[in-house]
Structures are given as C-alpha cells and as structure tokens.
Amino acid sequence: MSAGAAGAATVPGRSGGPGRFTAGFRDAAAAEWLKLRSLRSTWWTLAATFVLTVAVGLLYGTTIGNHPEDYRKDVFDPVLMGFAGVSMSQMAIVCFGVMAVSGEYTTGTIRASLTAVPDRTVFWAAKAAVVGAVALAVSLPTAFATFFAAQTSMGSELNAGLGDPGALRATFGLALHLTLLCLVSAGVAAVLRGTVITLGVLVPLFFIVGDLLASLPGVGQVARFLPNIAGSRLMSTVPDSRIGYGPGPGLLVILAWTCVALACGLAALRRRDA
Template structure:
C-alpha cells in the first residue's frame, strides 16, 4: 500500500438539509371530525351498506305505489278526506325500519367480527369518540335515506292522488309531521339498534334482539287484552316513537298499539329517552370491557 493511500482522508458524508426528515409523514392529531371522516370511509367501502340503503330507499316508492293503486279501486266508496296522503306515501316505513335497524347493528358489530375494532380503538384510546363518530355516520345515512325515500314515495303515489281524492298538503300540520316524522323516527330507531349492537357485539345476536323487541315483544304487549300491559306498551320505544308517524284518522301502520296516552312529539321524546339510555349503557360497557 502506498503512502498516499495510507494517509488519505475520507470524504465527509453528505448530510440532509437541516429541518427536513426524509420519508417521514407529519402526524396529525386525532379529532372528532377526522374520526367521522374515517368512519365514513369504512362504512362506504362496504357493499352491504349500499345494498341495505338501496333496499330501504326502494321500499318507499314501491309500497307507496302499490298501496295507492290498491285503494284507488275503492276510493268511490269512501267519504271525502278519508284518505290521508302522507300515510300512504310513507307506506314503506315498516319494512325500511327492518332494514335500517339491521344496518345499525351490523355497522358496529362487524368491526368486532373482523377484529378491526382494535385499530379503531388504538386510534381513539379514550374509545367514546369512536363510538359517537360511527353513530353520527350511521344515523346520518339512515335519516338521509328515509328523507329521500319519503320524497320518492310521494312521487310514486302522486299519479293516483286525483283518482283517490287525497294529497300531501304541506300547509297542514299533520301532513308535515307525518312526512318529516318518518326520517326522524327511522333515524332514532337506527340509533337504538346501533346501541344494542354495541352492547351485544354480535351481529346475529344483536339483530335477533332488535327485531325481537320491535316485531315480537312490543306487539305482544299491545295485543294482550290486559289494560296494564297495553298502557305499558305505549311507552316502549317502537310504539312511543311511532306516535310521530301515526295519522289521527287511520292510526299507525308501524305498531298495533292503539293507546294514545302520548302526543306525537311526547312519544318521540320517550323514544329518544330509550335511545339515550341505551347509548349510555353501550358507552359504559365499551370503557369497561376489552376489545
């Protein structure tokens, strides 16, 4: 080895410019709007979400048209003003309730089935913001679907209005209540189903519990010919909330309860009380249990 090679001084390494960290992405704080945006990305990426929403939407115009066409044949036998337009326009509310409640349950239980809930809770260590963010997205979708579906039902039933002698009068307080009450009612029931799903954490068990409550337990209370049970049935979530979408002349197409101890908005407040209690229970369990 030559003397010049032995005493050569190594060249200094090239350093990155001061203040720059190549390959690093700035970390943004987790905020509630970002959690909502993340939940929106998750729920919209599932094909089952869009199938459920499409089915819930389609039920409104389909059943509105079918029911309006069926009563058009007997319209001449009814007295003037007997048919209440919004009650027929919103005929799809009962079956849409079934679909949207299922969506509310699966939206939260699906993450437990796949294990994605661990990543969700890692992003929101306090846990409750993640619960509220998903609730915001699910309830927003349910309300929007029911609102647009109600308008579609109105358009689908309109061709029979003149034959039947009915209409939708937005200057009539009852008509307005029935039209806006459907999306409000379905959004609240979806929130209740979501809370039950968050408590049970199983899709099958959660859907069974919700549908059993709505379509088995509550109707049983309403139809048992014992006055105390029928009075109690009026304060159960489905029957109480259904007062908002109950016509004063033809009754409710959602529940069999004929008790009218609550006014429409009082009944809706009772339903919101059930929703709040269920969400509080879901929040307590989420904080106390492992993912």
C-alpha cells in the same frame, strides 16, 4: 371491513379541552365514514330502505286509489297509509345500524379502530354521528319520494298534498323515525357486539313483541311506548285513540330510547376490552 380501513385515520389519545376533542372527533368521523363506505352491506341495506319504503307506499296508494269507497274520509290518514312501507323498510335500516357497529367485533377490526382512536368517547361519538348522518341522508329523500309516489297513486279523492295540515311534518317525521331507529339499533349492537344476537333481540322487539303485548290484558298499554310505535306517531296526521298520544310525545319517547341505547353502548365500550 379491513384493518387498514379501520386505521386509515390515526387519532392519538386526546384530552385537555374542547378544541382537542373537536379535532379528535373530526379525524375519527372521517375514519368512520371511510369504513362505512367501504362496506358492501352499507349500500345494500340503504338501497333496500329506499326501495322497500317507496315500493310498498306505491302499492298501498294504488290499492287505496282503486277502492276509495272502502275508506271513511273523516278518520282516514292518507299520509300514514302512504308510509305503510316503513313497516318493512325499517328492518333494512335496523340491519344497517347493527352491522355498522357489530361488524367490527365480528371481524376483529375493533382492535385496530381503538388503537387508532384510543379515546373511546371520541370513537363512539364519531361512529354514532356518522351512522346517524348517513341514515338521515338516505331517509330524507326516501320520505319525500314515498310521499309523492303514494299520494299520486292514491288518487285525488283521498290523497293529501304536501301543504295539507301535518303532511310536511309527517314526511320529515318518517325520516326522523328511520334515523332514530337506526341509532337505537347501533346502541344495542355496541352492548351485545354480535350481529346475529343483536338482530335476535331487535327483530322481536320491533316486529313481534308489540303485537303480543297489545293482546295481553293489563299490559297492552306498554306496547304504546316501544320505539317503533312511538316513531309511527311522527308520521301521522290523524290522532289514534288506541295509542293515546301524538307526534310530540312520540318524538320524546323515541328520543328517550335513542339516548338510553347510545349511553348503554358507550358504557359497554368503555368498560369492556375490545
């Protein structure tokens, strides 16, 4: 990321009403989009999100389709199983969210960005909006491509159609899960500022801590409310008694994580020097 890209759209400090905030936000968002699209890591991480989700979904679907007798139809969730690739691809979308924020601190271009957009609330709102919009723009086609790839390869004996109960909602749920997980990661990156330290916190939280907590007596229920677990409920069409809640509460849980992470990111940005 270059300082020139960071300051491509200069937005003077603005206050005094929603109209000025809107104008400042629009210019800041344009600058954030310019910065994101100029980063090579943006395209690699987003491409990895798509490829991994679809490829692993296709692999799971093919494996299930080759051995349909191993699955009980009354408890089998073909949609969630087809989305199994998200367990790997969410790492890519997490990296995208982290690097979209921490990259400016690593290179020092955050100073140029805050000079161009001195209102830090406007700056953070624009960055979060652009990061979220880009994540959603990639996650939506990823979700539908994965659904069709996995269900087609699964075979007619076990697969689901997009018109089946909960299937369309779960497909949109996958896109929402990846988008919100990306925003949680961006918020944490704004607090911790470094790429390595942020990933050092998020990777165990999303991929290790849940399994560890689940195996400990008395605290296993805590793991149910981690953002990746809550997000997985959005992709399900069959209830899971081990988790104990469905898509609606799952959405509320991951939204709460997202709001807290973004609020903490804004607080850190406002209180500390660049």
